[in-house]
Amino acid sequence: MLPALISMILLGAVLLAAPAQAQDRRAVSEPSLPVQLCATLSPSPASAEGRWPEETQRLQSAINHCPSGGAVRLVADAQGGRFLSGPLTMKSGVTLWIDRGAILSAVPDPRAYDTGARLCGSVAAKGSGCLPFISFKGTTGGGIVGDGEIDGQGGAVMVGHDETWWQIARRADREGGKQNNPRLIQADHARDLTFYRITLRNAANFHVMLDEVEGATFWGVKIDTPADARNTDGIDPSASQDITIVHSYIRAGDDNIAIKAGKGATRHVSILDDHFYWGHGLSIGSETNAGVSDILVSAVTLDGTASGLRIKSDVSRGGLVTRVRYEDVCLRDNQKPIDFDTRYDASAWGLSIPVYEAISLHDVTGADGTLILRGHDGDHPLTVQFDGVRFGQGATWQVENVELSAGPGGVSPTPPGLTLTPAAGPPPDCGGRWAPFPE
Template identity: 70%
Template sequence: MRQLRRFVRLGLAGASIVSIGAQAQDRRIVTEPLPPTQICTTLPATGTGDDTGRLQAAIDRCPPGAAVRLVSSATGGRFVSRPLRMASGVTLWVDRGVVLAAVSDPAAYDRGGGTCGTIAAEGHGCRPFLSFTGTRGGGIVGQGAIDGQGGATMAGHAESWWQLARRAQRQGGQQNNPRLIEVDHARDIVFHGITLRNAANFHVALDAVAGATFWGIRIDTPADARNTDGIDPGASTDITIAHSFIRTGDDNIAIKAGKGATRYVSILDDHLYWGHGLSIGSETNAGVSDILVHDMTLDGSTAGLRIKSDASRGGLVTRVRYDGVCLRGNQRPVDFDTRYDATRTGEAIPVYRDIVLHDVAGGDGALVVHGHDADHRLQLTLDGVRFAPNARWSIAFAQLAAGPGGVSPTPPGTDLPPATGPMRDCTAAWLPFPESDLP
C-alpha cells in the first residue's frame, strides 16, 4: 500500500502544518486505494454496438463492496453505452486496454425538454454519462479509459459537442452538452488509475460530496475543447486529488462553492498541463477554506495558481496554502482576482485572506493580486517565492507579508525582503504527460 508519506510532516494526519499558514487539508488519512477484492460480474467486450442494457443490469445486481469488471475479448476492448447510473457501494473496474465510450446521441442524455445538443438560454438540458447520486462507497478504477467522445459528430447533427460549445460562445448562448461524470450528494467515492478523456463538458463534477479520493488518474482533452474542466469539487468536504495528470480545455481543477461551502481539500503531487490552471471559483459565495496544494507542477497552463470571483458570486476564501509548486509557460502564474468578470455587480463581495505561497518557483508572466477595495483587501503571505526577473506584479487593494524566505522580484511599492537562497529546483519535477500507454 502506497501512502502519502508527507502526511505527518505536513500535518495531514492531524498535526499542524509547519511554518506559516493554518491547517488546511483533507481530514482523512488517505492511502492508495487497493483493487476490489470481490468481483460480482466480469463483462467481456462484444463489439456489437450498444452495451447499455447489460452494463446497467450488472451494476444494479452487484452488491455493495463488489465490482463490475469490464475486460477485453477476441473482438477487442470497446464498450459503447448511453448514460449509466452507479449503485451505492459498487465499483466500475475498467481493465487495461478497455475503453468505455459514451454515445454521441443527444437524445440519449436529454432531461425531457428536448434541449440536449442545442444552444439555449440555460445549459442544463443533458444528463451526465455516469452518475453517482446519493451513493456511498464505490467508484471507478482500473487502467482503462472512459471516453466522452466530445469530438465525435452528434447523431442527427452536422457538428460535434465541442463545435456546438464554440458556436454557443460566438452566439452568446449556453451549450447543452453532457458532463462525463457527476457525483451528487454522495460519500466515500474513489477514482483510481482510470483515464478520463474527451468529455463533451466537465469531466468530473462533485456536488455535496463528503469524502472523495482521486489517485493516479489521467484526464486528457484537447486544449481547444471549451468548458471541459478536469475535476470540479463543489459544496464538498474532505477531497484528495493525488499523483494525477490533467490537461483540458478549461480549468484543470476548479474548487467551487456556489451551493455550499467547500473545505478540507488536499491537492498533492499532481501535474497539470494545458488548460486554465488550478482554480478556486468563480462561485465562492458559500465559502472556500482549508485547502492545501503541495508538490505540484503547472506546465503550460494559461493561468497557474488562480482564485477568481466577482461581486455577483463572491464569498470568503481563506486558509489556502500553496507549498512546493513549480510553474512554467504560464501567461499568469499567479492570478488572484476579485473582479473576474468586471461587468458583474452585486453585494457578494469576494474576500481572500490567509493565503500563503511557500517554496514556489516560476518563470515570467503576470503576477496578479487584486483585492476588491480598501475595505476588502486581499491578504497574502509570500515565503520563498521566486519568479523570473521580468515577471510583472499587478497589485491592487492587497495586504502583503513575507515569510523568512522572502520574494523575488519584490512587489512594487512594498518593503518585502527579496528571496534568499537558491530558487526551488524544478528540474526533476517536470514530467511529460504519460500518454504512451493510453488505451
C-alpha cells in the same frame, strides 16, 4: 503612484505554518483494486454493431445486481475492448473496474442524455438539458478504478447532427447561449468515492463534477482532452468537503481543477503531487459565494497552463476564500502564474463581494508572466503571505487593494512598495520535478 490601498508588512520571523485543518481531514492512503467481482464483461456484439441501448442495458443490469462491496469488471477480448453505452447510474458500494485495454465510450447521441426538454445537443437559454454519462446519486462507497479508459467522445459528430459536442460549446460561446452537453461523471449527495488509476478522455463537458460530496479520493487519475475543447474542466469539487486529488495528471480545455462554492461551502481539500499541463489553471471559483476554506496545494507542477495558481470571483458570486496554502509549487510557460482576482468579470453586478484572506505561498517557483493580486477595495483587501516565492526577472506585478507580508524566504521580483533584503541561497530547483504527460 502606487495602486490604491497597498499595505506591506515584512515579517521578521518565519511565515506561520498552515493550520492543521487546511487539508482533507481523512487519513488517505493508496486505494487497491477490488477483490470481490460480481461480473466480468467483454464487449458484446451489440456494442460493436452500434446497438448501444442493448449494451447500456447489459452494463446497467450488471451494476444493479452487484452487491455492495463488489465490482463490475470490463475487459478487452480478441475482438477488442470498446463498450459503447448510453448513461449509466452507479449503485452504493459498487465499483466499476475498467481493465487495461478496455474503453467505455459515451454514445454521441443527444437523445440518450436528454432530460425530457429536447435540449440536449443544442444551444439554448438554459444549459441543463443533458444527463451525465455516469452518475453517482446519493451513493456511499464505490467508484471507478482500473487502467482502462472512459471516452466522452466530445470530438465525435453527434448522431442526427452535423456538429460535435465541442462545436456546440464553441457556438454557444459565439452566440451567447448555453451549451447543452453531458458531463462525463457527476456525483450528487454522495460519500466516500474512489477514482483510481482510470483515464478520462474527451469529455463533452466537465470531466468530473462533485456536488455535495463528502469524501472523495482521486489517486493516479489521468484526464486528457484537447486545449480548445471549451468547458471541459478536469475535476470540480462544489459544496463538498474532504477531497484528495493526488499523483494525478490533468490537461483539459478549461480549468484543470476548479474548486467551487455556489450552493454550499467547499472545504478541506488536498491537492498533492499532481501535474497540470494545458488548461486554465488550478482554480478556486468563480462561484465562491458559500465560502471556500482549508485548501492545501502541495508539490504540484503547472506546465503550460494559461493561469497557474488562480482564485477568481466577482460581485455576482463572491464570498470568503480563506486559509489556502500553496507550497512547493513549480510553474513554467504560464501567461499568469499567479492570478488572484476579485474582478473576474469586470462587468458583473451584485452585492456578493469576494474576500480573499489568509492566502499563503511557500516555496513557489516560476518564470516570467503577469502576477495579479487584485482585492475588491480598501475595506475588503486581499491578504497574501510570501515565503520563498521566486519568479523570473521579466515577471511583472499587477497589485491593487492588498495586504502583503513576507517571511525570510522573501519574494522576487519584489512587488511594488515592499522593501526586502534578498534571501540567501538559490531558489528551489524544479529541474527534476517536470513530468511528461503519461501517454
